[in-house]
Amino acid sequence: MSKRDYYEVLGVARTATDEELKKAYRRCAMKHHPDRNPGDKEAEAAFKECKEAYEVLSDGGKRRMYDAHGHAAFEHGMGGGNRGPAGFGDVGDIFGDIFGNIFGGGAARGPRRGADIGYVMELDLEEAVAGIEKRIEIPTLTACEHCKGSGSEDGKLETCATCHGHGQVRLQRGIFSMQQPCPHCGGRGKTIKNPCAECHGNGRIEQDKVLSVKIPAGVDNGDRIRLSGEGEAGPPGTPPGDLYVEVRVREHDIFERDGDDLHCEVPIRISQAALGDSVRVPTLDGEAEIRIPAETQTGKVFRLRDKGVKSVRSRSPGDLYCKVVVETPVNLTTQQRELLEQFEATFVGDGARRHSPKSSTFMDGVKGFWDRMTS
Template sequence: MSKRDYYEVLGVAKGADEKEVKKAYRRIAMKFHPDRNSDDPDSDDKFKEASEAYEILSDREKRAAYDAHGHAGVDPQMGGAGFGGGNFSDIFGDVFGDIFGGGGGGRGRGGPQRGSDLRYTLDISLEDAVRGTQVKIRVPTLQHCGTCDGSGAKAGSKPVNCDTCGGVGQVRMQQGFFQVQQTCPACRGAGRIVSDPCTDCRGQGRVEETKTLSVKVPAGVDTGDRIRLSGEGEAGPDGGPPGDLFVQMDVQRHPIFERDGKNLYCEMPITVTDAALGGELEVPTLDGRVKLKVPAGTQTGKLFRLRGKGVKPVRGGSEGDLLCRVEVETPVNLNKRQRELLEELASTLQDSGDKNSPRQTSWFEGVKSFFDDMKL
């Protein structure tokens, strides 16, 4: 079967430069890599085809011969430069060295590594979230061992380079027709071996400690907001730098207010008489009580907005509002006199027709119209 054009295989134009060719091969090789396509029997051939095309087009002399004479110019049987006989590991390592630890360059991890980041969930009241506060927290973490200064070695000794990986922390492993680099099993990627370990940290270079930190919580934070404390995470292995600590806010439920962004909401129960006659009521805010005028005839669901009584956002902007939703409360546990008065009121309301209850009258008229339409 005739071979496909190498430019067509990689999906690049004939004038493509070296970077474009390399980028195209990387994309195709990752797509058809046998380890990622074990259930596709054709992936192996496609991977080899792309590797062959890359070897020819990435070499100036071979590419010039191919451009001049096609496949015949690179066919060894016809005197061409030829394909390298399937040495895919060198090709793959050259292109994917940054992924598999250096490919042909032999770059290993080695050296101290940064410690892990930590997360601490801070339960905080709505009042403290709105106003800001300062709290102390206790965080269990790994810190550098003071006895060995994080080296893991006993006093008077020091770690030595790992013989298995030569101190780079990685070893090459042959997998089929290509090579990859993996973490050294002997030193677990550290690149060094502690032959005489420190008795306090048992050669780990780190010990478990609980430290107390002071956290300044800015005004306006909300659930999910995070405060970053640089260098307060876990100490790095082999004396490496520490990670960071992220303190995540979790604002607790409030018995009166509910927060939505920069606005606050609350339910405000009022009596039937206050709703009917109107009046002046005291409303709670996070800054204290304020007076609110309720007009006569107020209905359940009415929203009253108190401007500037909400939350000032932590990232800046104007303060939000407090919105109070009215709930007209039906009186319960009536005594005899109260019941008589309500019955007398009900009698007078019936005599007035829809004057005092326009919504109720409108609703019943709608119901009547609905059933009349059903009879048609």
């Protein structure tokens, strides 16, 4: 499937200014953001598409390349660097490797940082709404305490014999001169003379790390919290990665969350529905009362303002929607059965129709259906 034109993705003209590009990107990203469209794969793809378009068009150099060559400018496959969320290497990687290195240029590449870690944290609805601090245990690579993450037993380093301290090696591929991190020293330019006895020169060891994570009030399914520097320790001399904690909210016995709103079902007796009554219903901060009018039908929804959830992105709480469900009585006593039989006996003749408007409408529809079928 061919890619759409980046200007078309953002809905701007090819002469759009930087400010117009920024506004268009914000509008596109806000519309398709995964937090606003949980589980929607099409929205997720559209979000990535507009992000990719903006990453190119907001950069003067990349935009000139795109205007001159279109998508082909980024499809040479010569990048060699990390690929970002948009799914392509950095333009500097591609053209620096191809053209810059021919003339002896090219950006130097040092050793990379530690890997990011993902962790799924399950919460009860009450915990997600109120916020909570939880301790978690993560198996990861941490900096070796014995050598303080240096990988060296005595702290002594020596110049790498392969790259002579540059951290880069040059490879000749046909007419192209390619540059990449030195495989011997990992791009550091230095090697360890006496490796640490604990980590054997890696500077890292595998162990469980215990952290205390603060979950803000109002988080929902799919929300992610970034803890900078709490990911895997990097190779000696490099920073650690980040930890991303993804929230999963367990199913609740009573409430179902929909954004900032909560929904629940409230069972009531047939007598309460017919005669009217006051019913106490649970909320996340206690109880509330709803007034059931006489002749209430099952499925009627009552709204309690500000009894929902105040999410991390909203200024005020949502509402609680209570749907009443008329419950058929069970385990009747002899007296209750007799009373119901007497009550049912009053629904005779045409006069019964006015007591059951929905049933009457249904029966009229059935009669009309059979009349059409037999005519």
